[in-house]
Each structure stands twice: as structure tokens, then as C-alpha cells.
Amino acid sequence: MAYEVVIGLEVHTELKTESKIFCGCSTKFGADQNTNVCPVCLGLPGVLPVFNTKVLEFAVRTGLALNCEILPFSKFDRKNYYYPDLPKNFQTSQYDLPIAVNGYLDIEVNGETRRINITRVHMEEDAGKLVHAGSITKSEYALVDYNRTGVPLLEIVSEPDIRSADEAKAYLEKLKAILQYIDVSDCKMEEGSLRCDANISLRPAGATYLGTKSELKNLNSFKAVQRGLEYEVLRQTEVLEEGGKVVQETRTWDEGRGITASMRSKEQAHDYRYFPEPDLVPIVVDPVWIEDIRKKLPELPDARRARLINDHNLSSYDAGMITSSRAMADYFDNTLKAGADAKTAANWLMGEVSKHLNLSNCEVEDCPVTPEKLVELTKLLDKGTISGKIAKTVFEEMWSSGKDAATIVKEQGLVQISDEGAIIAVIEAVIAANPQSVADFQAGKDRAIGFLVGQVMKQTKGRANPEVVNKLLRERM
Amino acid sequence: MELYKLSAHELRKKLQAKEVSAVEVAEAVYNRVDAVEDTVQAYISLTREAALAEARRVDEKIKTGQAILPLAGIPGALKDNICVKGTRTTCGSKILANYVPPYDATVTRKLAEQDTVIIGKANLDEFAMGSSTENSAFKVSRNPWDTDTVPGGSSGGSAAAVAAAEAVWALGSDTGGSIRLPAAFCGVVGLKPTYGRVSRYGLVAYASSLDQIGPITRDVTDCALVMNAIAGYDPLDSTSINAPTPDYTKALVPDIRGLKIGLPKEYFVAGMDPEVERAVYAAIEQLKALGAEYKEVSMPHTEYALATYYMVATAEASSNLARYVGVGFGYRGEGSDIIAMSKKSRTEGFGEEVRRRIMLGNYALSSGYYDAYYLKALKVRTLIKRDFDKAFEDVDVLAAPIAPTTAFKIGEKVDDPLAMYLQDVCTVPVNLAGVPAISLPCGFKDHMPIGLQIIGKPLGEETILRAAYAFEQNNDYYKRLAPLGRA
Numbered sequence: 023m024a025y026e027v028v029i030g031l032e033v034h035t036e037l038k039t040e041s042k043i044f045c046g047c048s049t050k051f052g053a054d055q056n057t058n059v060c061p062v063c064l065g066l067p068g069v070l071p072v073f074n075t076k077v078l079e080f081a082v083r084t085g086l087a088l089n090c091e092i093l094p095f096s097k098f099d100r101k102n103y104y105y106p107d108l109p110k111n112f113q114t115s116q117y118d119l120p121i122a123v124n125g126y127l128d129i130e131v132n133g134e135t136r137r138i139n140i141t142r143v144h145m146e147e148d149a150g151k152l153v154h155a156g157s158i159t160k161s162e163y164a165l166v167d168y169n170r171t172g173v174p175l176l177e178i179v180s181e182p183d184i185r186s187a188d189e190a191k192a193y194l195e196k197l198k199a200i201l202q203y204i205d206v207s208d209c210k211m212e213e214g215s216l217r218c219d220a221n222i223s224l225r226p227a228g229a230t231y232l233g234t235k236s237e238l239k240n241l242n243s244f245k246a247v248q249r250g251l252e253y254e255v256l257r258q259t260e261v262l263e264e265g266g267k268v269v270q271e272t273r274t275w276d277e278g279r280g281i282t283a284s285m286r287s288k289e290q291a292h293d294y295r296y297f298p299e300p301d302l303v304p305i306v307v308d309p310v311w312i313e314d315i316r317k318k319l320p321e322l323p324d325a326r327r328a329r330l331i332n333d334h335n336l337s338s339y340d341a342g343m344i345t346s347s348r349a350m351a352d353y354f355d356n357t358l359k360a361g362a363d364a365k366t367a368a369n370w371l372m373g374e375v376s377k378h379l380n381l382s383n384c385e386v387e388d389c390p391v392t393p394e395k396l397v398e399l400t401k402l403l404d405k406g407t408i409s410g411k412i413a414k415t416v417f418e419e420m421w422s423s424g425k426d427a428a429t430i431v432k433e434q435g436l437v438q439i440s441d442e443g444a445i446i447a448v449i450e451a452v453i454a455a456n457p458q459s460v461a462d463f464q465a466g467k468d469r470a471i472g473f474l475v476g477q478v479m480k481q482t483k484g485r486a487n488p489e490v491v492n493k494l495l496r497e498r499m
Numbered sequence: 500m501e502l503y504k505l506s507a508h509e510l511r512k513k514l515q516a517k518e519v520s521a522v523e524v525a526e527a528v529y530n531r532v533d534a535v536e537d538t539v540q541a542y543i544s545l546t547r548e549a550a551l552a553e554a555r556r557v558d559e560k561i562k563t564g565q566a567i568l569p570l571a572g573i574p575g576a577l578k579d580n581i582c583v584k585g586t587r588t589t590c591g592s593k594i595l596a597n598y599v600p601p602y603d604a605t606v607t608r609k610l611a612e613q614d615t616v617i618i619g620k621a622n623l624d625e626f627a628m629g630s631s632t633e634n635s636a637f638k639v640s641r642n643p644w645d646t647d648t649v650p651g652g653s654s655g656g657s658a659a660a661v662a663a664a665e666a667v668w669a670l671g672s673d674t675g676g677s678i679r680l681p682a683a684f685c686g687v688v689g690l691k692p693t694y695g696r697v698s699r700y701g702l703v704a705y706a707s708s709l710d711q712i713g714p715i716t717r718d719v720t721d722c723a724l725v726m727n728a729i730a731g732y733d734p735l736d737s738t739s740i741n742a743p744t745p746d747y748t749k750a751l752v753p754d755i756r757g758l759k760i761g762l763p764k765e766y767f768v769a770g771m772d773p774e775v776e777r778a779v780y781a782a783i784e785q786l787k788a789l790g791a792e793y794k795e796v797s798m799p800h801t802e803y804a805l806a807t808y809y810m811v812a813t814a815e816a817s818s819n820l821a822r823y824v825g826v827g828f829g830y831r832g833e834g835s836d837i838i839a840m841s842k843k844s845r846t847e848g849f850g851e852e853v854r855r856r857i858m859l860g861n862y863a864l865s866s867g868y869y870d871a872y873y874l875k876a877l878k879v880r881t882l883i884k885r886d887f888d889k890a891f892e893d894v895d896v897l898a899a900p901i902a903p904t905t906a907f908k909i910g911e912k913v914d915d916p917l918a919m920y921l922q923d924v925c926t927v928p929v930n931l932a933g934v935p936a937i938s939l940p941c942g943f944k945d946h947m948p949i950g951l952q953i954i955g956k957p958l959g960e961e962t963i964l965r966a967a968y969a970f971e972q973n974n975d976y977y978k979r980l981a982p983l984g985r986a
């Protein structure tokens with residue numbers, strides 16, 4: 023039987039506010055253990071939370087960017103469960119009246135656009151971190167680091183509209199891009215500022231009901247999301263094919279073994295005993311304020327991509343790549359501002375710039391070759407001052423030394439030689455030294471000219487203008 | 500007259516006139532504590548050194564001619580669920596027996612700014628859960644009017660300390676009557692302010708939507724003075740009311756002509772002691788004689804208040820008390836893993852009544868029961884609030900008893916939680932509605948004090964203080980001192 027895959031994602035993202043959601047402690051990642059703490063986030067007896075309204079602003083911005091409706095009246099609730107990284111043994115979260123509902127985002131997979139509906143976006147506090155001595159199973163004790171306790175989180179819940187692991191990955195990438203565009207989160211999965219749980223079930227193709235789902239946890243990277251879901255599709259298919267039933271349970275992704283394993287069954291699921299948080303007042307948002315935030319939203323990935331295609335004639339693929347992160351798209355726009363030709367800038371960005379960023383594990387915002395400097399380089403190329411090959415050498419030098427292109431070209435004497443007189447002598451020497459290649463060319467083997475051009479370039483240390491070389495060679499033979 | 504017998508406003512005059520020093524006042528109170536504390540058992544801990552140091556600072560200010568604030572140098576007691584930085588705050592529980600907060604409650608800070616002198620931390624029912632102070636893990640406080648009876652609860656230590664002149668004033672907390680009941684039983688004045696009028700920051704939570712800190716004093720004037728010191732908006736408490744704080748002493752005019760008093764007939768419950776009922780009616784007649792008008796009003800949802808209270812309060816408590824697992828602070832039991840350790844910490848650290856209320860609250864919130872219990876209780880709570888709104892359309896204040904009886908014997912109700920809960924029947928509706936109410940002495944039955952309750956509109960503290968002051972000044976109950984013996 024053919025099955026349809028049904029996936030819904032629950033994404034947690036840490037907001038990059040200066041201070042925590044209910045106290046004034048810093049949210050800075052990587053501080054010494056238990057230094058970003060106070061009586062409130064330690065949950066000491068007698069403390070009370072005070073809501074950081076910056077979190078509300080970030081949540082509203084996110085809701086709007088995800089095409090949600092912002093609820094004019096929302097509230098916090100307590101989610102009660104015992105865990106040693108949770109100092110109060112309840113998490114202040116939102117239950118039945120979240121800040122934003124009924125949104126969507128569009129993803130593109132294999133050239134097809136799919137709309138994934140978003141059920142809700144809600145605000146909550148993060149928990150602390152347990153540090154085990156040695157392995158988690160054999161450790162004699164655990165230590166708790168409360169630095170992360172009370173860092174603001176958004177939980178973004180999708181409808182079960184995702185149909186494959188690839189779509190799940192595309193959804194996450196798009197979501198990450200949007201969150202970065204609107205500047206609410208760093209979305210660093212390795213630092214835990216973006217986390218994903220997935221609900222996945224199968225049903226016979228064409229059916230409209232929902233099959234029994236499993237909930238996947240511990241998906242700590244985009245790759246883990248994709249691999250974990252792919253594994254679950256296979257596992258559940260196998261269960262169903264053998265006439266079995268999928269059990270509703272929570273499963274954890276084991277990255278090392280590449281499998282999912284049962285964590286707890288439905289019967290062992292927590293009863294969170296939600297009730298309205300009595301220490302906080304309901305959140306009432308002013309529609310004028312919402313509109314103000316909406317007006318200030320930056321251009322989002324879809325709009326930006328359309329602009330690159332329509333106004334700058336980039337291919338859909340190039341535009342998609344460039345707009346997949348805000349920093350990359352900003353870099354691109356800055357090259358345009360500095361006078362670059364769009365197509366040339368796109369080629370450089372997706373070629374040399376991306377290559378060097380990857381090699382040196384560098385973020386585009388820290389790129390040593392600024393958009394302005396890159397444009398200077400491309401202009402030297404356009405004017406014929408340097409050859410394309412030399413340009414790459416110059417770029418490398420710019421990257422490592424930080425010098426600008428013109429200086430490097432001048433210092434190293436890399437100006438392209440287009441003067442026919444200067445090139446003819448070399449060409450004649452090459453023709454004399456390679457009679458076989460000349461004969462091949464004259465016998466109709468057009469490819470032989472490539473070798474001869476290469477020889478000329480080699481002797482001029484790459485500085486000869488290849489077009490001129492080509493022209494003169496043909497004339498001489 | 501001995502200094503410890505004087506009220507705060509009397510002591511202030513003497514301090515300002517340099518007739519006595521703050522150190523002399525503090526020492527007089529400590530001498531009194533030394534003499535009677537064995538009998539009364541009002542305190543969990545005394546803070547003698549800090550108190551005398553503070554008194555010396557006040558004397559220095561007086562000596563150098565600096566102005567002193569109204570409560571400067573006046574010794575008081577804090578209920579031991581109010582955090583004082585560096586001072587043990589136990590909540591009357593084994594689980595916090597050695598807990599020392601690293602921060603001050605807002606009221607603690609405000610009192611320190613007044614240069615008040617804190618004598619010690621007063622006994623209470625564990626986590627403020629109880630009506631007799633018998634649920635304290637440390638001691639049973641005694642009623643200074645008859646040491647075989649309870650002082651009421653849960654602020655029993657605070658009320659007993661004031662009644663026995665072991666403190667000039669005290670702070671209590673009131674979740675369902677915990678200031679007013681002990682004030683009534685001990686023949687002193689107790690005010691439960693409007694919810695949000697006094698910051699809860701640093702008050703160890705029992706039931707967050709009901710808890711409120713308030714004064715327990717010898718007379719109404721002192722009540723107004725303490726309110727002036729502690730009331731006001733606090734950005735650290737999101738449920739705090741952002742409204743200007745009046746000078747409550749301005750309300751102390753013995754003139755209640757034209758005041759409209761409502762008598763909620765549902766508060767005069769079946770089984771009420773007829774002498775208590777008679778005393779309350781007599782008090783109302785007296786208020787009428789002073790120029791007030793009164794009429795009977797109906798508050799039809801009163802009978803559901805007690806059940807509603809025990810749903811809401813226990814649900815919130817089950818969550819508020821979840822943090823006591825022996826991980827970051829408090830008592831830690833032995834266990835081979837985290838779950839065993841937490842269980843042991845809670846089983847050994849909490850007393851029976853606290854465990855009972857946690858169980859009740861968890862049950863009320865659990866899936867499948869939430870709608871029938873907790874949600875329904877919230878709806879009834881709204882109806883109870885509406886009863887008050889409606890009554891206050893016609894009247895300025897409501898007058899009612901505090902409790903169906905006078906103080907009962909120690910041990911009399913410990914094995915009967917329901918009988919104990921019934922003590923709160925006249926006080927819990929006030930907390931559910933969030934309105935202010937005062938308790939003040941209005942008579943005696945067999946030498947035991949009877950309390951009159953005057954309930955006001957939201958932020959109507961001034962009106963109830965005025966009514967209470969007028970009544971007080973036309974009687975002499977406040978002048979009587981508890982005998983500290985057996986009846």
C-alpha cells in the first residue's frame with residue numbers, strides 16, 4: 023500500500039533579547055555557570071515574575087512575519103512538571119490563548135510551492151541545563167546550570183501539513199531565514215537557540231484522517247531532522263506493512279546509531295495541569311502598536327527573492343540561494359549599492375565568496391572582503407585591467423591581507439596585457455616551440471588551440487588578455 | 500506605664516519629645532518577650548542584635564536633630580513567611596527550617612526605609628495553611644487571653660505577639676482570613692488590604708491570587724500608620740495596583756454620619772455562636788447610633804465561597820510549592836536518585852496539612868477534573884465578585900462577623916480539617932473578591948474577644964478605617980490588655 027507522510031513541527035527558538043523574560047538577568051550565551059542568575063530565575067521562595075515587554079514585541083513581530091493573527095487578549099499559564107533543570111517545577115508558558123494564531127509560510131520543494139499552515143506561536147521561558155559527571159547513565163550526581171533558565175523562547179507549531187522529510191527541512195530553513203530577517207533570534211541549532219520536535223504519522227494515500235503519530239525529540243541539527251524523519255517513515259511503513267499498529271509514543275533520535283528509540287508511551291505522558299499564571303496579568307495588545315510593528319517589518323525572504331528575480335534578472339535558483347539568509351542578501355544588496363552588475367555580483371557571491379566563507383568557517387557578516395571592495399575588484403575585471411584568472415588570485419590576496427584590489431594589482435604587477443605588440447613576441451615563440459599542436463590545429467583539431475593559449479598564459483604569468491591571445495593565435499596560424 | 504504597653508503613635512510622641520530612646524523602647528519590648536514568650540510562643544526567631552543596632556541608629560538621628568519617619572524606632576514583628584535578607588525565613592516548615600533568603604521582600608525594604616525595629620519572625624501555620632497556628636512545624640502559639648486556646652491562624656504568632664505586647668505592631672498575610680481571624684481571636688486590629696495594594700514580592704506564596712500582606716496592631720491608628728509604610732505600587736509585583744497611596748491617617752476621623760452599611764445576611768451562618776452574633780449586631784446598632792445607616796443586603800453566592808476557596812487556593816498552592824524538592828534550597832531528603840530524593844524531601848519536609856492541600860490542588864487541576872473543579876471554581880469566584888459589586892452599588896461598607904465562634908481550645912479541631920476550614924466561612928469571600936476588610940474587637944464572650952469585620956470596596960481602605968476608628972473611639976476594647984493566663 024502507498025502511504026502518505028504527515029508531519030507537524032514544533033520549533034522552539036530563543037529570542038535574542040538583552041535580558042530574560044521575567045527578570046533582568048542577561049541572556050548572553052557562554053557565560054560562566056550560574057552567573058546570569060538572580061532570585062527570580064532561581065525560583066527562590068517569594069519571588070515574582072515581571073514580563074519583559076521586549077519579548078512581546080519580538081513575538082508580535084514573529085507572528086506578523088508568519089502571517090498570523092495577533093490575539094488582542096492573551097495570557098500566561100503554568101505548565102506543571104517536575105524536572106531538576108526547572109527551578110520552580112513549573113514552566114511559565116502560554117496555553118489556550120497564545121499571542122499569535124493561524125499563520126502560514128510557503129516553501130518550495132522540487133520547484134513546487136507548498137503552503138504550510140502555522141497553528142500558533144507562543145511565548146515561554148527556557149529551562150536550565152543539567153551537567154552530568156561522566157555519562158548520563160553512570161553519573162553519581164548532576165549539577166544544574168541556571169544561566170539559561172528564563173531565557174525567552176517562542177514555540178512555533180505547524181499544522182500537520184508537511185509531507186516529507188525534505189519538506190520538513192525546507193520549512194525549517196525558511197523559518198530560520200524569516201526569524202533571522204526579522205532579527206528576533208540567532209537560530210543557532212548548535213547553541214540550542216533553535217530546537218525542533220516533530221510529530222509524524224502515516225496514512226493510506228488519499229485518506230483524510232490522521233494516523234497514529236510518534237513524537238520525535240532530540241533532533242539537534244537540520245540533518246538530524248531530515249534523517250530522523252526519514253528513519254521514522256521507514257520504521258512506521260514497516261510496522262504497517264507487517265500488519266502492525268503504530269504506537270503513540272515519544273521517541274528520541276539517536277544520532278550515533280542513526281535510529282529512533284522509544285522514550286515514553288502515551289500512558290506515561292505528563293499531565294501538565296495547566297492553569298492561568300496568577301502572578302502575571304493578561305497581555306492586552308494595542309492594535310495601533312501592532313500596525314506600527316507591521317510597518318517596520320523588514321523585507322522578508324519571499325519578497326526579496328521576487329525582487330532579485332524581477333528587478334535584477336537573477337535566476338530563481340540564484341535568488342533563492344542569496345536570500346536564504348538575511349546576511350547574504352544584505353551583502354548582495356550592498357554590492358548593488360556600490361555599483362555592481364547584479365549578475366556579476368551574484369556569480370561572485372555564490373562562487374568565490376561562498377567558497378572562502380565555507381573554507382574558513384566564517385559568517386558572511388564577518389567577511390573580510392566587504393561588498394564595496396568586491397565591487398572594486400569586479401570593476402577592474404570589467405575594464406579589462408585584470409583577467410578573470412588573475413581576479414581570483416587577487417580575491418584570495420584581498421581575503422588574507424585585507425588590502426584593496428587596486429593596491430594588490432599595482433604591487434604585484436598583475437595588470438592584464440592587452441597590447442598586441444607585447445603579446446605577439448610570446449605567441450611567435452609558442453608557435454615555434456609547439457609545431458605538433460599547430461599542425462593539429464591546421465588539420466582541423468580546434469581543441470589544440472586551447473593548449474597553445476594555455477602556453478601563452480603561462481609565459482605571461484596569466485596576465486595576457488585571453489581574448490587577444492586567442493585572436494592573434496588564429497591569425498598567425 | 501510600661502513602655503511595651505504603648506501603641507506606635509504614643510511611642511512616636513515620646514521618641515520625638517526625647518522622653519525615651521529607641522533603644523529603651525526596644526529593650527522594654529525584649530524584656531517583655533523574655534518574660535512572657537515561654538507562655539505565648541509567638542516567635543520562631545528573634546533578631547535582637549539587628550534590632551538594637553537599628554534602634555541605636557534611630558537614636559543617633561534623633562540626637563542629631565534629624566527628622567524621623569512615623570514608624571522609626573517602633574518595634575514590630577514579621578510573619579515568618581516574609582523574606583528578610585540574611586535572616587532565616589522558615590514559613591513554619593521543616594522544609595525551610597534553615598532557609599536564609601538572599602533578598603528582602605518589598606515590605607521589608609519599605610519598613611527598613613522607615614527605620615523600624617524588627618523584633619523577630621512570628622510563628623504561623625506551615626506555609627500559612629491553617630486557622631489556628633497549630634500547623635507550625637516548630638511550636639503552637641497560644642492565645643494571650645486564654646493560653647489553653649489557639650490564637651487563630653495562620654498569622655497566629657503575629658496576632659499573639661501584638662496582643663501579649665511582645666511587639667507593638669506586626670505584619671501578617673491573609674489568603675482566606677489569616678490576618679483577620681487571629682486578630683479577632685486575640686482582640687487586636689487586623690487589616691487585609693485590597694489585592695494588589697501591598698506588594699507580594701518576597702512573601703513566600705501560598706495562593707498567589709489571594710495572598711495579601713497587612714498590618715496587625717493594637718488600635719486603628721497604628722493600623723493606618725503601618726499601612727502608610729507598606730502600601731503602594733511595586734514594579735516587582737505585576738499584580739500590584741498602580742494607584743497613588745493616600746495618607747491613611749487622614750481617614751481617622753470619628754465621624755460616620757451618612758455612612759451606608761450593608762449587612763450580608765448570608766454571613767450570619769447557621770451554627771454561629773449566639774453571643775458572637777449578638778455582639779456583632781450590637782456593634783452595628785452602635786454604628787447606627789453614631790450616624791450611619793444600615794440595611795440588609797443579599798450575597799447569594801456566599802455559601803459556595805468556602806468550596807471555591809479551597810479549590811483555587813489549593814490549586815495555586817500545589818504549583819507554588821512544587822519548587823520544594825531539595826534541589827536548589829531547603830530540606831533535602833536522602834534518595835538514590837532525583838525522584839527518590841525529591842519525594843523524600845517533600846514527604847519529610849512538609850507537614851500533614853500542607854501535603855493534604857497539595858494533593859487537593861493537584862487533583863483539582865488534573866486532566867479530566869479541571870473543568871469540574873478548578874474551572875468551575877473560577878466561574879463561581881466571578882459570581883462571588885459580582886455579589887460584592889452589586890452590594891456596593893447600594894452601600895459603602897459591609898459589616899459582618901469574622902468567625903462563627905471565639906477562639907477554640909488547642910487540639911480541639913486538629914483531627915477535623917472540615918471543622919477547621921469552617922472557621923474561614925466569613926473571611927474567604929473577601930479574598931476571592933480581592934476587596935479590603937478590617938477586623939477589630941467588638942466585645943467579649945467569657946473573657947474571649949469577638950471580632951467585627953468591616954469590608955470595603957476595592958481600594959476602600961480609608962472608608963473602612965474611618966468606620967473602624969469611629970467604633971473604636973466610642974469603646975474601650977482596645978485599651979484592655981490580655982491577661983496571659985488560663986481562663
Ligand SMILES: [Zn+2]
Nearest residue numbers: 045047060063
Ligand atoms: Zn534572573
